[in-house]
Amino acid sequence: MKDRYDHENIYWIPILIIFVFLLPLILKGISFSYKYYLFVLNLAGIYIILNVGLDLLSGFTGLVSLGHAAFLAVGAYTSAIMVDQLGVPFSLSLILSPVIVGLFGFIIGFPALRISGMYLGLTTMGFGFIVKRIIISFRDWTQGSAGLEVSSPVLFGYTIKSDLDNYYLIYTFVIVAIIIGRRIATSKIGRSFMAIRDSEQAAEASGINLSQYKMLAFFISGLFAGFAGVLFAHTSSFISTDHFDILLSIYFIIMVLVGGASSIYGAVLGSLFIVLLDNLFVPLIEDQIQLLFNTQAGDIQSLIFGLIMFLFIIFQPMGLYGMWLKMRIYWKLFPFNPRQRFT
Amino acid sequence: MPDLIIDNLTMRFSGLVALDEVSFSVKNNEIFSLIGPNGSGKTTLFNCINGFNKPQNGKIYFNGDNLLGKKAHRIIHSGISRTFQNVQNIPFMTILDNILLGANSRIDALDTLKRCVSRDQRKTEESMALEIMDFLGMANYEQKFMMGQPFAIQKLAEIARALVSKPKLILLDEPAAGMNDQETREIANIIRDIRDELGVTVLLVEHDMNLVMSISDRICVLESGKILALGKPNVVKDDPKVIESYLGEPLDA
Ligand SMILES: Nc1ncnc2c1ncn2[C@@H]1O[C@H](COP(=O)(O)OP(=O)(O)OP(=O)(O)O)[C@@H](O)[C@H]1O
Ligand SMILES: [Mg+2]
Numbered sequence: 001m002k003d004r005y006d007h008e009n010i011y012w013i014p015i016l017i018i019f020v021f022l023l024p025l026i027l028k029g030i031s032f033s034y035k036y037y038l039f040v041l042n043l044a045g046i047y048i049i050l051n052v053g054l055d056l057l058s059g060f061t062g063l064v065s066l067g068h069a070a071f072l073a074v075g076a077y078t079s080a081i082m083v084d085q086l087g088v089p090f091s092l093s094l095i096l097s098p099v100i101v102g103l104f105g106f107i108i109g110f111p112a113l114r115i116s117g118m119y120l121g122l123t124t125m126g127f128g129f130i131v132k133r134i135i136i137s138f139r140d141w142t143q144g145s146a147g148l149e150v151s152s153p154v155l156f157g158y159t160i161k162s163d164l165d166n167y168y169l170i171y172t173f174v175i176v177a178i179i180i181g182r183r184i185a186t187s188k189i190g191r192s193f194m195a196i197r198d199s200e201q202a203a204e205a206s207g208i209n210l211s212q213y214k215m216l217a218f219f220i221s222g223l224f225a226g227f228a229g230v231l232f233a234h235t236s237s238f239i240s241t242d243h244f245d246i247l248l249s250i251y252f253i254i255m256v257l258v259g260g261a262s263s264i265y266g267a268v269l270g271s272l273f274i275v276l277l278d279n280l281f282v283p284l285i286e287d288q289i290q291l292l293f294n295t296q297a298g299d300i301q302s303l304i305f306g307l308i309m310f311l312f313i314i315f316q317p318m319g320l321y322g323m324w325l326k327m328r329i330y331w332k333l334f335p336f337n338p339r340q341r342f343t
Numbered sequence: 344m345p346d347l348i349i350d351n352l353t354m355r356f357s358g359l360v361a362l363d364e365v366s367f368s369v370k371n372n373e374i375f376s377l378i379g380p381n382g383s384g385k386t387t388l389f390n391c392i393n394g395f396n397k398p399q400n401g402k403i404y405f406n407g408d409n410l411l412g413k414k415a416h417r418i419i420h421s422g423i424s425r426t427f428q429n430v431q432n433i434p435f436m437t438i439l440d441n442i443l444l445g446a447n448s449r450i451d452a453l454d455t456l457k458r459c460v461s462r463d464q465r466k467t468e469e470s471m472a473l474e475i476m477d478f479l480g481m482a483n484y485e486q487k488f489m490m491g492q493p494f495a496i497q498k499l500a501e502i503a504r505a506l507v508s509k510p511k512l513i514l515l516d517e518p519a520a521g522m523n524d525q526e527t528r529e530i531a532n533i534i535r536d537i538r539d540e541l542g543v544t545v546l547l548v549e550h551d552m553n554l555v556m557s558i559s560d561r562i563c564v565l566e567s568g569k570i571l572a573l574g575k576p577n578v579v580k581d582d583p584k585v586i587e588s589y590l591g592e593p594l595d596a
Contacts, residue, residue: 183459188443188450188468194433195444202431205393206504207419207448262435 020171024164038163042235044275045170046228051255051267052181053224058253059261060190061217062197063112066249067124068225070131073244075101075229080150080239081141090153090234098226105222109215128249132241147240150233166235173231177224181264184220193217194262247302254309260319269320274305346371346544347392347512352401354387354568361387362398363568369512369546374538376547376555379565380589385548386428388565389514392546393425394418405512419448422511426501426518428548434490438481438500441489442472445504475507478540479533495526499533506537512544513537519551527551531558552590556580564589 023041028034050072058064065071079097082088088096111123135142142148153160153169160169184190192213195203200210233239251274259270282301289300316323347369354362361384369375377385390396392403394415403410408421424445433441450468458464476482481499484492489500498518505513515534519527531554537543549555555562555576562579564571566589572582579585 180459187458188447188455191433191436191440191444192447194436198433198435199431201395201427202433202444202504204395204415205419205425205427205431206444207416207508209414209416 017175020175021168024167035163038167040275040279042163042166042170043279044272045167045174046232046235047252047255047271047275048174048268049177049231050225050228051252051259051271052177052264053221053228054252055256055259055261055264055267056181056184056190056193056224057217057221059256059263059267060185060193060197061214062116063109063214063217064117064121064253065108065124065221066121066246066253067108067127067131068221068252069244069246069248070128071101071105071222071225072229072232072248073131073135073239073241074104075226076150076233076239076244077135077142077148077229078226079230080148080233083234084149084151085141090151091155094227094230097230098223101226101229102219102222105218105220105225106215108222109218112214112218113211125246125249128244128246132244135241145241147238147242150237150239152237153231153234160235170231170235173227177227178264178268181224181267185264189213189216189220197262251305254305258308258312258319260321260323263319263321266319266321269324273320274308277304277308346373346406347546348402348404349388349392350402350404352388352391352398352403354384354391354396354398360568362391364401365565365568365570366401367563367570367573369544370560372538372542372544373560374534374545374547374558376549376559376562377565378549378552378555378562378589379571382567383565384568385565386516387568389425389516389546389548392418392423392514419508419510422509423514424505424508424510424512425514426498426505426516428516428520430494430497430501432489432497432500434488436489437485438487438489438492438496439469439472439476439485441500442475442503442507443468445507446471448508471507472503475503478506478536479503494521498522502533502537506541506543510543512546515545515547515549517548517550519549519554527554530554534558 024034024038027037031037050068054065054068075097078100079093082093082097083090108124108127112120115123136144138144155169160166192203192208195206195208196210196213203213204210232243255270255274256267257270258273259268260266278301282304285304286300289295312319318325349368350366352362352365353360365384365388377388379385387396391398392405392410394410394413394417398411405421405423410418410421410423413421433444436444446468449471454464454468458468473482473485476485479499479502481496481503484496484500489497492500498521502515502518505515518534519530522530534545534547535558538545547555547559559576561574562576563573564579564582564585571588572579572585574582580590
């Protein structure tokens with residue numbers, strides 16, 4: 001039997017990986033704001049890891065979570081407390097903290113067995129408020145609303161301090177997260193997740209235990225978010241509840257949607273797009289408004305994000321990744337049938 | 344030795360009695376059809392076998408297994424799979440992946456782990472689906488997305504999904520609905536092949552009388568949840584009660 005993956009294009013993957021590792025050097029060569037770009041890319045990398053997990057939960061399985069900033073917070077605080085106050089090595093925390101957040105996801109997953117759609121969104125959002133409250137209350141461990149200093153990551157006796165070191169640490173795990181995410185998505189698990197989203201009847205008749213798989217989706221999503229949380233805490237050296245606002249949860253969903261829900265590459269593209277937009281483009285616009293009207297621009301960020309989400313949902317529901325796929329098919333067929341349906 | 348035994352089954356939805364003390368049995372390797380007017384309880388019977396509906400009364404046995412004690416997602420492990428009257432597919436997945444969904448019961452956790460590290464497992468899984476696609480004559484559709492496919496292909500893919508689990512009994516809920524004559528003839532051949540070549544017992548719900556009469560070994564006519572007639576096609580076809588309440592006028596031979 002022929003192997004349909006023999007002609008799948010994978011030659012670009014090593015090229016892309018090399019590019020990711022050379023990018024800081026390129027940036028250093030061409031720009032004075034190199035340090036700022038690195039900071040932005042690091043943030044994007046952390047969000048990519050989280051959004052791969054969010055996509056598996058909300059994009060693939062259709063269980064909308066508006067609580068992922070809280071998942072990130074639990075990961076970040078758990079690791080900060082474990083490493084700095086309990087003396088757990090960073091490398092161990094890198095494994096333990098995600099598992100703890102995964103179990104947290106498990107608990108949040110229970111309501112998902114009974115409710116779905118908007119109500120699940122609201123429930124997970126409520127979870128976000130509770131987490132914030134708990135962090136503020138447990139002053140002894142978390143310093144309450146003052147925020148918490150976090151030590152730098154130490155791996156194999158080497159302390160990772162500079163933005164460049166952080167970049168390589170984060171993007172190593174970004175690549176791992178993407179590979180694992182892809183493997184999950186294309187396996188029996190990914191198929192089952194999508195079946196639950198689109199037809200619970202077909203799923204159940206095919207032998208899928210709905211409750212089990214919904215819980216699994218929350219657990220896996222928690223693992224990714226926990227991982228992102230650990231990296232966030234130790235590479236940014238300071239965390240506070242302000243970093244994990246409810247608005248961030250909404251931005252995560254926007255990233256997944258804009259990238260193209262239910263594709264792992266979509267989650268990656270969406271995270272990069274929104275983070276770069278937010279940190280490079282939005283400040284420019286704010287400056288322009290300042291210059292033109294001589295007033296402070298109010299909340300221009302939300303306005304832009306809202307608009308982008310609106311446009312994508314109406315004109316490009318398959319997201320950035322869907323756009324890319326369409327383009328690729330267009331070029332492949334080019335002279336013959338450019339109007340052929342994407343499907 | 345009967346394969347599937349439906350014994351005194353009663354299913355009520357609040358006031359409405361959808362199945363009223365229904366009893367019959369389906370023999371191994373039989374093509375057994377259920378017919379009857381709209382709302383007579385055919386799909387409800389499928390849902391009872393399949394674990395979606397929990398009947399208030401009665402029993403269902405399959406090869407000695409009591410099915411009513413089982414959750415819906417365990418039924419496929421007893422060797423029963425089904426298709427749906429209103430096609431239930433996953434639009435944003437390829438046809439191949441849609442079909443592979445049905446192979447879930449043949450892939451365990453260890454296989455899934457193996458798939459992460461080796462390509463062989465992936466090939467093994469795919470060959471399960473490709474084998475059945477070949478059988479149904481739709482092998483060239485594997486990489487296409489389900490979304491936007493012609494209705495006939497969607498229905499065929501659903502049958503493939505039900506077959507890939509290697510069932511002993513398949514429940515087909517109106518496989519020829521919405522198909523033209525040519526496609527209906529193909530469906531008839533496919534149903535025969537499912538029984539003859541794969542050795543799968545077929546329980547069929549269908550409104551197309553020519554199809555039902557030509558391929559069924561036995562036919563059961565339901566009306567308002569009760570059995571009106573049961574027997575060989577030529578006996579059922581000439582039954583005055585069936586003619587009056589369902590067929591309307593005698594069918595040509
Ligand atoms: N989940 C449910 N809740 C309430 N009533 C139901 C439910 N499922 C089926 N019924 C009712 O049970 C009766 C039998 O329905 P069923 O779907 O089994 O009919 P059918 O024989 O499959 O008809 P058709 O040929 O139209 O598919 C109908 O009156 C229907 O309204
Ligand atoms: Mg029906």
